[in-house]
Amino acid sequence: MLKPIVKVIEVPCDALAAYQLFSMGMGSxxxxxxxxxxIHSTGIPAKALETDPVAGGxxxxxxxxxxxxxxxxxxxxxxxxxxxxxxxxxxxxxxATYLTVSFLEMNAHRTLxxxxxxGWDCYGAIAAMMRDGYDTGWNEIFCFHYARSCEKPRFxxxx
Numbered sequence: 001m002l003k004p005i006v007k008v009i010e011v012p013c014d015a016l017a018a019y020q021l022f023s024m025g026m027g028s029x030x031x032x033x034x035x036x037x038x039i040h041s042t043g044i045p046a047k048a049l050e051t052d053p054v055a056g057g058x059x060x061x062x063x064x065x066x067x068x069x070x071x072x073x074x075x076x077x078x079x080x081x082x083x084x085x086x087x088x089x090x091x092x093x094x095x096a097t098y099l100t101v102s103f104l105e106m107n108a109h110r111t112l113x114x115x116x117x118x119g120w121d122c123y124g125a126i127a128a129m130m131r132d133g134y135d136t137g138w139n140e141i142f143c144f145h146y147a148r149s150c151e152k153p154r155f156x157x158x159x
Contacts, residue, residue, distance in 0.1 A: 002127055004118030005135050007142050011113055011150035015105035016080040018150055022101055023053035023074075023083055029149035035141055037071075038063040039088045052098055053077050059085065072096060080105075087117070095122050111150075115142050 011018050021029070027049035033039065036046040038061065044070075048062040053074050061069040072087040080103055088096040097119035104112040117134060120127040 002118075002120040002131050004116050004120075005131065005138060007115045007138050009143055010149045011111050011115050012109060013111060013150050014080075014104040014108055015097050015111045018111045019080040019083070020104050021149055022103075022113070022146060023051060023056060023077065023079075025149070026051045026059065029145045032061070032114070035137065036061055037069040038067075040090065053083065059087075071146055072099075097122065111148075113150075 013021075023157070028037075029048050030048060032047075032126055033045040038044055038046040038047075042063070044064045046061045047064050050058075050060045050062065051074075052058055055074055056073045057077075059073065060077065061071060063069065063101075069088040070086050070093075074083060074085055075098075076082070076084040082102040084101075084102065085092075085099040086096040086097045098119040100116045102114045104114070106112055115138060120131045123130045147148060
């Protein structure tokens with residue numbers, strides 16, 4: 001059994017803003033020009049990423065030709081504390097891994113965000129390769145792009 005990937009960052013916003021940016025605003029910070037099904041299958045970046053951050057809600061990439069690629073679904077959403085996702089970007093649903101993200105507010109302007117990505121055994125013989133690829137990928141996607149987007153969160157809070 002392979003250990004999950006764990007990434008922890010500190011971001012300059014409160015937990016609610018960090019949660020909303022990760023869940024509702026994923027399409028604003030995810031680097032679709034380098035990390036999308038579309039770019040890997042056609043060479044053309046996806047035009048959007050839609051999320052429905054409620055239990056059972058989907059994460060869907062919209063390709064340049066409007067093809068919809070389901071990346072996974074939210075399994076738990078506890079705003080502003082945590083969320084969980086069955087994640088299978090570009091893979092069959094039976095190859096879904098799990099992603100949990102927790103938000104620990106340190107003060108009104110600082111939040112510790114922890115991403116845990118596990119369940120690699122579903123990939124069988126290529127599990128270690130998939131884990132290694134995502135370990136590198138989360139450094140770019142989460143530790144850089146998401147963290148940078150938290151510097152200026154643009155989302156209105158829902159009541």
